[in-house]
Amino acid sequence: MPLTPKERQKLYRERLKEVNPEKFKLQQKQNAERTKRNRKRIAEYPLSDQEIIRKQWRERKKKSKKEPKPEVVPLERQILTQKRNYNRRVIYRLKNENTKLEEELKKYKKSLKKIRQRLNRSMEKNKKLLEIIEEKNQMIRSFEDRSSPIAKKDKALEQMTPVSKTCAYIDQNLPSIRPEERESVKKVLLEHNVIVGTIKDSYKSKNTQEKRLIKDFFYQK
Numbered sequence: 001m002p003l004t005p006k007e008r009q010k011l012y013r014e015r016l017k018e019v020n021p022e023k024f025k026l027q028q029k030q031n032a033e034r035t036k037r038n039r040k041r042i043a044e045y046p047l048s049d050q051e052i053i054r055k056q057w058r059e060r061k062k063k064s065k066k067e068p069k070p071e072v073v074p075l076e077r078q079i080l081t082q083k084r085n086y087n088r089r090v091i092y093r094l095k096n097e098n099t100k101l102e103e104e105l106k107k108y109k110k111s112l113k114k115i116r117q118r119l120n121r122s123m124e125k126n127k128k129l130l131e132i133i134e135e136k137n138q139m140i141r142s143f144e145d146r147s148s149p150i151a152k153k154d155k156a157l158e159q160m161t162p163v164s165k166t167c168a169y170i171d172q173n174l175p176s177i178r179p180e181e182r183e184s185v186k187k188v189l190l191e192h193n194v195i196v197g198t199i200k201d202s203y204k205s206k207n208t209q210e211k212r213l214i215k216d217f218f219y220q221k
Contacts, residue, residue, distance in 0.1 A: 007078075162193035 003011070017024045042050050166189040170182060177185065 003079075162190055162197055165193050166190045 013024070016027075042053055045053060166186055169189060170177065170186060174182070174185065
């Protein structure tokens, strides 16, 4: 809190007394002379007012003797008390703010815990999905592996013409068929291989959307 003019003047006099005692004594002397010069004695008042002034003075004197003198508190002590009160108010305000911040921190910790639990659950689900995807990819790679006997056989069949495919199928699966039946079976298988080969070649040259339409057409229920 700011000091009053009276307190500032008192501090100035005390500091002047310590720093420059000669100037302090000179000021005291000047103040005493000014007070003496401006003071008006009772004898200088009219006779009608002198008795009234004396009576007032006696009453003040009796009253001052009855009343206890107020305790004079040093200025340094007053300043120290003011600082102590200010510090107490600041500490009280900081404690309240700290309490509010602790409550908010608890809320944030609670919400963070929930978020972590959700994240852990989602990570577990993603882990399982990744395992399933990896299994599927391994299966696809095993089927697409060119070093396997099935893949080599499929590759050899892809390189053969429809006629050679038909003859190889009959020789492998129907070795004891009669010649007249062989020609009829060969005709049907040849038509089948030609259609399948045409569809495969057409499928490879299409874009993604057209490939999806072809799949939906052939695999529809």
